[in-house]
Amino acid sequence: MRGKFISFEGIDGCGKTTQIKFLEEYLLKQGYNILVLREPGGTKVGEKVRDILLDKNNFISPVTEMLLYASSRAQLVEEKILPALEKGQIVILDRFVDSSYVYQGYARGLGIEKVKLVNEIATMGILPDVTIYIDITPEEAMKRRGKREADRLEKESWEFHKKVREGYIKLVKEFPKRFVFIDGMQELMKVHQDIIDVVKKYL
DSSP: OOOEEEEOOOSSSSSSSHHHHHHHHHHHHTOOOOEEEEOOOOHHHHHHHHHHHHHHHOOOOOOHHHHHHHHHHHHHIIIIIIHHHHTEEEEEEOOHHHIIIIIOOOSSSSSHHHHHHHHHHHHOOOOOOOEEEEEHHHHHHHHHHSSSSOTTTSSSSSHHHHHHHHHHHHHHHHHHTTTEEEESSOOOOHHHHHHHHHTTTTO
């Protein structure tokens, strides 16, 4: 039996990584066989691409950025995601193709169609069974990051992160069968419970 594919999306600082850790702990206690991955990264090649993409000292053009994310994603799909799903595992992914739609397609202005074309090749057309979007404001995201050193994308302007959020909200409305909107401004464990309630429907 094919496994399940769950992706998490949201602006930088929305709490995805924390909530994925909570979900991982919950599912392991329930006895599920899971694989947690992140983007960019998750493979030896992908982690090298990640270092390039997030290095705050690098200038990367929007098209180059799109292609680097897609190359990391292609490696991850072929090397990790598809084999895990074929084994019946639950794959939980910190970002997937929707990040490219909003960051490069929407906020960078490349357009969704161009990003979609490249990523259909990279992903072989695979999409998550459910995408959990954790929504917070850019102001809250900046507050949560605090004095932690920001990577190249986190250092982008408030206006950029505002556009990213707008892009996500458009995707949620456009693909209501796949996306689930979670209010990330709530208390931490309330967000966790909302996510558990969603995930249970897909297992």
